[in-house]
Amino acid sequence: MVKIRLARGGAKKRPFYHIIVTDGRSARDGRNIERVGFYNPVAQGGEQRVQLDGERIKFWLDRGAQLTDKVADLYKQAAKAA
Numbered sequence: 001m002v003k004i005r006l007a008r009g010g011a012k013k014r015p016f017y018h019i020i021v022t023d024g025r026s027a028r029d030g031r032n033i034e035r036v037g038f039y040n041p042v043a044q045g046g047e048q049r050v051q052l053d054g055e056r057i058k059f060w061l062d063r064g065a066q067l068t069d070k071v072a073d074l075y076k077q078a079a080k081a082a
Helices: 054-062 069-081
Strands: 002-011 014-023 034-039 050-052
Touching: 002 054, 002 069, 034 054, 050 069, 054 069
Parallel strands: none
Antiparallel strands: 002 014, 014 034, 034 050
16 A cells, blocks of 8 residues: 655754655655655754645545555644645
8 A cells, every 4th residue: 555654864863754655565764656745843943844745645645545644744734834
């Protein structure tokens, strides 16, 4: 099953996550199909905390992809802010 989930990046104690579309069987930081945004939980000052490509997420949801819990929360927050 195709999932839209987080893939961790960044340095130790400074996480940065890419929001990716991937096969649910692949590893967290393994192979992915497409990158549709990012999430920076430690954003400060003028840094952007969340960026999502809403059209591509909608495209994948229409084709049966499932959002993980955290990505679903981020998607709702981004939709509310827009």
